[in-house]
Amino acid sequence: MTERLCLETLPRLDTAHRPAVEPGALSCGIVHLGIGAFHRAHQAVYTEAAAAATGSSDWGICGVSQRSPGVLNTLAPQDFLYSVLEREKDESRLRVVGSLREVLFAGADPDLVIARLAAPTTRIVSLTVTEKGYHADLATGRLRVDEEVRADLGARVPRTAVGQLVRGLQRRRAEDAGPLTIIPCDNVSANGRTAETVVRDFCRLLPEESTDGLEEWISENVAFPSTMVDRIVPATSEEAVHEVQRRLGLRDEAALVTETFTQWVVEDRFRGARPAWEQVGVTFTHDVTPYELMKLRLVNASNSALAYLGLLAQLPHISDAVDVPEFAAYADALVRREMAPTIDAPPGTDVDAFCAGVVRRFGNPWLRHRTRQVAMDGTQKIPQRLLRPMAESRAAGREPVLAALAVAAWMAYVGSAASGGYEWSLEDPLADELIRVTGSAGSSAQRLVTGLLGMQRVFPDDVAQDEWFRATLTDMVADLGRFGPHAVVDAVLG
Ligand SMILES: NC(=O)c1ccc[n+]([C@@H]2O[C@H](COP(=O)([O-])OP(=O)(O)OC[C@H]3O[C@@H](n4cnc5c(N)ncnc54)[C@H](O)[C@@H]3O)[C@@H](O)[C@H]2O)c1
Numbered sequence: 001m002t003e004r005l006c007l008e009t010l011p012r013l014d015t016a017h018r019p020a021v022e023p024g025a026l027s028c029g030i031v032h033l034g035i036g037a038f039h040r041a042h043q044a045v046y047t048e049a050a051a052a053a054t055g056s057s058d059w060g061i062c063g064v065s066q067r068s069p070g071v072l073n074t075l076a077p078q079d080f081l082y083s084v085l086e087r088e089k090d091e092s093r094l095r096v097v098g099s100l101r102e103v104l105f106a107g108a109d110p111d112l113v114i115a116r117l118a119a120p121t122t123r124i125v126s127l128t129v130t131e132k133g134y135h136a137d138l139a140t141g142r143l144r145v146d147e148e149v150r151a152d153l154g155a156r157v158p159r160t161a162v163g164q165l166v167r168g169l170q171r172r173r174a175e176d177a178g179p180l181t182i183i184p185c186d187n188v189s190a191n192g193r194t195a196e197t198v199v200r201d202f203c204r205l206l207p208e209e210s211t212d213g214l215e216e217w218i219s220e221n222v223a224f225p226s227t228m229v230d231r232i233v234p235a236t237s238e239e240a241v242h243e244v245q246r247r248l249g250l251r252d253e254a255a256l257v258t259e260t261f262t263q264w265v266v267e268d269r270f271r272g273a274r275p276a277w278e279q280v281g282v283t284f285t286h287d288v289t290p291y292e293l294m295k296l297r298l299v300n301a302s303n304s305a306l307a308y309l310g311l312l313a314q315l316p317h318i319s320d321a322v323d324v325p326e327f328a329a330y331a332d333a334l335v336r337r338e339m340a341p342t343i344d345a346p347p348g349t350d351v352d353a354f355c356a357g358v359v360r361r362f363g364n365p366w367l368r369h370r371t372r373q374v375a376m377d378g379t380q381k382i383p384q385r386l387l388r389p390m391a392e393s394r395a396a397g398r399e400p401v402l403a404a405l406a407v408a409a410w411m412a413y414v415g416s417a418a419s420g421g422y423e424w425s426l427e428d429p430l431a432d433e434l435i436r437v438t439g440s441a442g443s444s445a446q447r448l449v450t451g452l453l454g455m456q457r458v459f460p461d462d463v464a465q466d467e468w469f470r471a472t473l474t475d476m477v478a479d480l481g482r483f484g485p486h487a488v489v490d491a492v493l494g
C-alpha cells in the first residue's frame with residue numbers, strides 16, 4: 001500500500017515538490033475559520049510564499065473546521081500537509097504546502113478555538129465560512145438574528161463564526177492580548193464591512209455587563225479589511241488524489257487541483273503585524289470595491305449561470321457546461337454584453353482580456369468543479385452576482401435578458417430540486433421557504449416566478465416589482481421546462 005504524505009515521508013520528495021518553508025519551524029500567527037479547499041489553495045499558498053521570501057517563522061496557520069471533523073480527520077494523519085496541483089493545458093506545478101500547522105474541529109474543541117483566537121501570538125484571523133456563514137441580512141448587511149445566532153447569544157460556547165469572533169475578542173481584551181486584523185475571504189460584497197457590522201451587532205445584543213467598553217476596544221484594536229479573492233478551487237476528488245499519488249509516490253487524501261490563475265486584493269487596513277504578502281503578488285489598495293464588483297459580476301455571475309444551466313442539462317461539472325458551445329457562447333455574452341457595462345474596472349485592467357479569460361478558466365478540463373457545489377446557497381449568491389447589476393441595467397434603460405436567463409435557470413433548478421428532481425435535496429439556508437413556495441406553485445411557471453419574486457430576503461423591491469423582469473422570467477422558466485436549456489439559450493442568443 002502506498003505510504004501517506006506526512007512529516008516523516010516528506011524528505012523523500014523531490015525538492016521541487018517540498019514546501020517552501022520548514023513546516024516544523026512555524027508557529028501559528030494566523031487562525032483561519034472555515035478550513036475548506038479554497039483557503040488551502042489560496043491564502044495558505046500566499047502565506048507560505050511570504051514566509052519563504054522573508055524567512056519569517058511567525059506565520060503558520062491554525063485552521064478551524066466549523067461544521068464537520070472531515071478536514072481534521074483527513075489532515076491529522078498527514079501532519080496537516082497537503083498538496084496543491086496547479087493545472088492548465090500542458091502546464092502543471094505540484095507542491096506540498098507546509099503553512100497549515102494545526103487543525104481544530106470547533107464542534108469538538110470549542111474552548112481551544114477561542115483560546116487560539118485570543119492568543120497574543122495570533123495577529124490575523126481570516127475567514128472562508130461561505131456566504132451564509134456571515135448571518136448577514138442581504139438587504140441591510142446587518143446581523144440576521146436567526147436560530148443559530150440566537151442560540152449563540154445565550155451560549156458560553158458559540159457555534160457561528162460571528163459568535164466565535166466576539167467571544168475571542170472579549171477574551172483578547174480581558175487578557176490584553178493586543179490588536180488583531182480580521183480578514184474575510186468569502187465572495188461576499190464588502191466582506192470586511194459586513195464582518196465588522198455583524199460582529200458589532202452581535203456585541204450589542206449581549207448582556208451589557210459582559211460587553212461594557214468592548215465596542216470601543218474593537219474600534220481601537222481591530223481592523224476588518226475587505227478583500228477580493230479569485231482562484232477556482234474544486235473540492236478534493238478521487239481523480240485529484242490519484243493524480244497526485246502518481247506524481248508524488250505518496251498518498252495525499254487532501255490533494256487539491258486548481259488553476260494557475262490566482263488573485264488576492266486586500267484593503268490596506270491592518271492593526272498590528274501581517275505576513276509580507278505584498279512580496280508575493282498580493283495587491284494592497286485603499287478601495288477593494290472595483291475589484292470586488294469585477295469579480296462578483298464577471299466571474300461569479302457567469303459561474304452561477306453555467307452551474308444552473310449545467311444542472312438543468314444534467315451536467316456534473318462547470319467544465320462540462322463550457323464544453324456545450326451554446327452555453328460557452330452564452331456565458332461569454334453575459335459577461336461582455338451585460339455584466340461588463342455595470343462595472344468601473346480597476347485602473348489598468350484590460351476588461352476585454354479579463355472577459356476572455358473568464359470562460360476559458362471555467363473550461364479548464366482539469367478542474368472538476370461540481371455544478372452542484374457552485375449552485376448551492378443560491379439565495380445568498382444571486383442577489384450580489386446577478387440581481388444588483390440587473391437592477392442597475394434596468395435603471396439605465398437596458399433589458400438584461402442574458403442575466404434574466406441565469407435567474408430563470410436558478411428558479412427552474414430550485415423548482416426541480418425542491419420536488420426531488422436531483423439525487424440531493426435543495427441546499428440553501430432558505431430551503432424550507434423555497435420548498436414551500438415551489439410546492440404551492442405546482443407546475444405553473446407564473447406561480448413559481450411570482451412566489452419566488454415575493455421572497456423579500458432575496459429579491460429587492462425594484463427587481464420584484466419590475467414588470468419586464470417578471471414577464472421575461474415567466475416566459476423563460478416555462479420555456480426551460482418545455483424546450484430545455486439548450487433551446488432557450490439558442491433563442492436568447494438569437
Ligand atoms: N472554492 C472556490 O473556488 C472559491 C473561490 C473564491 C472564494 N471562495 C470562497 O470560499 C468559500 C469556501 O469555499 P471552499 O471551496 O473552501 O468550500 P468548502 O466547502 O471546502 O469549505 C467551506 C468551509 O466553510 C464552513 N462553513 C460552511 N457553512 C458554514 C456556516 N454556516 N458557518 C460557518 N462555517 C461554515 C465549512 O465548515 C468549511 O470549513 C466560498 O463559499 C467562497 O465564499 C471559494
Ligand SMILES: O=P(O)(O)OC[C@@H](O)[C@@H](O)[C@H](O)[C@H](O)CO
Nearest residue numbers: 187229230231232300303304374
Ligand atoms: O465559492 P462560492 O460558493 O461562493 O461560489 C462558487 C463559485 O462561483 C466560486 O467558487 C468561483 O469558482 C470562485 O469564486 C472563483 O474565484
